[in-house]
Every structure is written in C-alpha cells, then in structure tokens.
Amino acid sequence: MTQAAAVEKVAVRQYKGTPGQIRRRRIELTAGLVLSALALVWIVANIINSPTQFAQVFILGFRNGLLYALIALGYTLVYGIIELINFAHGDLFMLGTLFSSYFITVWFGQEASNLAGWLTFFGALIAAMAFCGGLNILIERFAYRRLRRAPKIAPLITAVGVSFILQFIGIKWNGSTPRNWPKVLPQSEFTVLGVHIAWNTVILLLVAAPLLLLLSWVVTKTRQGKAMRATAQDQDAARLMGIDVNRTISFTFALGGALAGAAGLLYQQTTGTTNYNLGFQLGLIAFTSAVLGGIGNLNGAVLGAVLIGIIQGLNDGLPIGLGQKWSQTVVFTILILIMVFKPAGLLGKSTTEKV
C-alpha cells in the first residue's frame, strides 16, 4: 500500500461538506425524524381513540386545504416570477369573499339553493375571478412595477401598505365585525360508513380541482405559460427573446388574483361569514403552505396547502390535541420550523443566491 493509493482512496470518498455542515444535516435529520414520529404517534392515538371523528375532521381539513391551495398558488406564482412576497394577496382573497357575498345576496338577491341560486353561483365564480384578477393587475401596475429593480425591502413594504388599504376597503364594505350571509349551496350532508360529509365539500372539490388543473395546463402547455416560465428564469433574457415582460407579469398577477377570487367565493359559500381581517389570517396560512411546499413550485403549493389544512383540521377538531385556540400558533410554528430547517420546502429546489 503506497501513499498514492491511500490518497486516491480518500479522494474517491464523496465530499460531504465541512464538519459543520455534516453536523447540521445530522441535527436536521434527527429533528425531522423525531417530529414525524411524534406526529405519527399523535395521529395513531387519535385514530384508535375515535376513528369516525378522525375521518370527519380529516375531510374538513382536506376541504380547507383545497381553499388554502387556491390562495397559496397566488403567492407562489408571484414569488416565482418577481421574487416578491405579495403581502396583500390574502386581503385580495378577503375582498373576493365580500364581492361574492354582495354579488349573490345583495345584487342578485339569491338566498336559497335552487336553479337560480346555482346560476348565480357560477356567475359569481366568473365575476369574482375577474374582479380579483383585475384588481391584482391594478395593484401590480401602480404599487409594484416601479419598484422592480429597487432593493427587496422596498416592494415588500409597499405590499404591506397595499394590504392595509385593502383592509380599509374591507372595513368600509363589510363593517368591522363578522357578517353572516345566506348560502346558495346545498346545506345537506350524506353519510358514508358513519362519517358525515357535507355536500358543499364535494362541490368545493368539484370547483377547485378543475381550476388547479386549468392553471397547471396554462403554465405548462400554453404560449403564455412558456413566457411566464422564461420571465421567471431571467427577465432580461426573456425580454431579448421578444417576450413582453410587463404583460407577462400582469398576466401572472391576474392568474393569482383570479384563483384568490374563486377561493373567496368558495370560502364565503361554505362558511357563510365574512370579516375584514380574514385575509390576514388565511393569507398567512396560505403563505405558510406555499413555503412548506417550496415557494415558486406550483405542485408544492397545493401539497403544502393540503397538508397544512389537514394538520390544522386535526389539531382543531380532535379530542387529543391543542385545540382551536392554538391553531394559529401551530401553523406559524410549522412555518418557522420549515424556514429554519428546510427553507427550500418539501418539493422546492434549494437555490444559491445569484450575484
């Protein structure tokens, strides 16, 4: 055994980073495993304790998760293309709930689940999507476009400002207390194996799933989607290739806004309440979902949202759990843990800062 052979043997071994990085990775892995094990124990304990209740809250959580997915996609689309956390997006969703309420109940006077109610519901879906999409384009045009090359802190502060203005519109439109509205979706439920499932959960699935598929089709298959992906990768290069960058970014904001509008209608019709600060709460939850899945990644946003919805549903509804009053804390703790240990998220690629 010569010295050269020994050196070669060492060199063959794969480089795994500095000792500090290796230690860090080990700590992260252990923490992840311990947390997953704890979560598993908690879930199993609850399943044994009360299986039907578990199934029930699981479905409820899944339903909320779909709603969060619609909102989270707006965050992830915008972040993917201009690296801005669009803080006002949650409040856009809130305006979507208000618009739908007024559209259905005040302007068209529908209060019951009949044919006219159904027609108004679909009319409201299109109108709310157009309303929120258009509003989002305006916000981008007036508040963010000028700041595209400014330091990152600048557009983020403007986004917070826009969020406050939208909340102000919410207060003036809705009033400062929660408001109840009649629902045009059927309120009945059906039972499978002793588990009650509300019809509006099924309807929500039937509306949300095609929207998600449509979005995926737009982004991956159409010309406009190609322009979006190109702009996300490199704005200057995209411009050189003849892509109208401003129009593409506007289109992205419109897509995100439209999904938020749809989420607003679905939320309003399933829960029947609106409130001006709804956008702040749900927006943060949706943002957490986007981060959990890997911000910028569309599939990740949906996965993260469904996971967050289920975790929140289980925590709020199960007998062995922290209960509803800690709901926000649980979600934000997940946000912080993900940010600290796996900032790239579940499906995201870890990126290095470009210089």
Next chain:
Amino acid sequence: MARAARKAKKAAKQPASHRTWALSYLAVAAVMFVVYQYALPWEGLPLPIYDFLQLWLPPSSVNEALVYVICALGLNIVVGYAGLLDLGYVAFWAIGGYSAGWFMSNFFEQWNVHGLASVATTEPGVHINFWLVLVIGGAVCAFFGVIIGAPTLRLKSDYLALVTLGFGEIIPQIFFNGEDINGFNLSNGTKGITRLDPIPTGVKDLGPFDFGSKFVVFVLLAAIMVFISLQLRRGRLGRAWLAIREDELAASMMGVPLMRTKLASYAVGAVAGGIGGVAFATHVDGVYAERFNFSISIFLLAMVVLGGMGNVWGVILGAFILAWVNSTGLPALGDTFNSQFGTEIDFPSFTFLLFGLVLIFMILFKREGLIPESRLRLVLHEGDADEELKPAHEEEK
C-alpha cells in the same frame, strides 16, 4: 496626550447637525414640560387655549407618542441600520409589557417578592423598582431576540420578514391564551394585568395620572435610546450594520461576521422594544393581550419609513407625527369636522387607509423619508437609473 487627541478627533467626527438636533429635541421637550406641568393647571390660562390643548395635544397622547418613539428607535436599528425587515416587532413590545405586569403588580399573589419597590412590603405579588424592571424587561427581550434571531437570521431578507411576523403572532397568542397553561396563570388571558406600581423617582412616586412628570421619564428614555443609537452607529458595530445593509455579500467578504452582527442589531432592537413595552404598561397602567396585534408592528414600520430609515431624528419625527395622528389627530379632526358640518364621518376608521398610503407613497416617491440619511438615499435609489434604459418597444408606447 493620546487621549486628548482621540477626544479632539471624536469631537471633529461628531456632525454639527446632531448637536443641533439634540438641542432642539431637548428644547421642545422643555417647552412641553413647562406647558403641561405649569401652564395647563394654571387657573389664569385663557379657556380657549386650554380647550385647544386638551383637544389637540392632550398630555396622555404626547406620552403615548413618546412610547412609540422609543420603540420606533429600536426598530430603526433593525430596519434602518441593518436593513433587516422585522414585521413582528410587537412581540418585544408584548414581552416588555408583560415583564412590567409580572414584576410590578399584585398579579403573582402566590409570591411575595420586593425589590426597592414604591409600594409597602406587605403587598402580595412581585414588586420590583420600575428602573430595575426596565433593565429586566430589556434583558428578557434581548434574550428572546437572540432566541428568535439565531435560527432565522440566516434566511433571505424577505423570508426573515415572514418568520418575524410568525413570532409576532405566536407570542401575543401565548399571552392571549396564557390564562391556564397546565394550571399556571401566566398572563391572566384576555382580562390582562391591571394596576401597576407607581414609578419611584426619589422626589415622588408617579401614578398613572402624573402625565407631566411621566413625560420627563419618557423623554429621558427616548433620549437614552437616541444616544445609544448614535453611539452604536458611529462605532464598529454600526459601520458593520451599514455594510450589511448595503451589500451583504461584500460585507462578508470584507470580514464582517454576518450572523453575529445581525444578531446584535436584533438584540439591541429588542431591548428598545422591551423598554418601550415597560413604559407603555406604566402609561396605560396595565397590560392587555388584545392590544398587541399585528397593526402595531406596521404602525412602527410606517413611522420608521416616514421619518427616514436610519436617521434617528427622522424616526423621532415620524413616530411622533403618526402616533399623534393615530391617537389624537384623527379623532379630534373628526369631532371638529363633524360638529362644524353636521356630518357623521367616522374619522378614526381611516387609520388603515392613512398608514397604508404613507407606506406606499413614501416608498414610491420619497423612499429615504422626511429627514433622509444621505447614505441610505444612494442605496435605496440604486437601480433607478436602469429605468431610463427601457427597451425600445416600451418607449414607443
């Protein structure tokens, strides 16, 4: 000899404008003190002037504005100096407030601890001297600042904003739900902690209604924060903060330890938040969990942005203006306007609009604030020149 030279050098370094500002700050404070302590209670004061002062500039609103000044100065260290966006600053305010609640009231009846307090030793509960509680509150906040900062400050700046926001939501929620944590009453939940000990000053103890004398205490605290900010800004740490703010990568290449420097800014900012929290608790004579909400963090941010990120005098001005508008200006304007024109417009409800517009318009059109810091202006307008190089097809439109 060397010492004298260093002193001379220091004096030369100190910009004259800081001295002017400091003197004007003290002068305004002195005038206000005379007005509130002597002119307002004076019976010979003409009634219109008395009414005007009570409507437009009541002593309590001035004191509240000063508390905001203290906190905004702390946030300025994080946002203005180090360039880290903190959206959860209210967490430190809450921790400071509850430090005052815990250590200066009858809340922990089961314990009987007294430390140079202004109340009789027979009172149950933990009673510690206000000035010591300031130190304790600051220390607790610094501790939490490091705990929150250590794992999160590695993140990119925009992620950091959201994580701090998460903490800003979690910590008040813990206090909100903290009535019964395994049988232990941590925060008295929504009922809050009321009746705090008066502030001992050696001459007399200041209760909740001694606005005039408490004004002096708050002015002093704000002045201490200004002093600390300016000293840090000139020193090694301050220059490291500015370097990070302007270009993180370049700073780290020049040997600035990123984590330690950022953590220091976070901790110093947290201390100011804690001191502000203690001061606010004594100002309102209690701690209430529902007061610590997200909008406080944004109000403080708006104050820093309006006044001028990185410039202490600008931040003082911004904080004073916005705090006054929020607590007195809008309601008073509404009362006057409504009684004049017989309308029923709810002016205070426009706060959200106002703060939103302040943030947007300041960032869009005057990013460096009312009283700009010259270095920051250059940084913030970096990239603006690129706007002129628009592609040809855009110019045609």
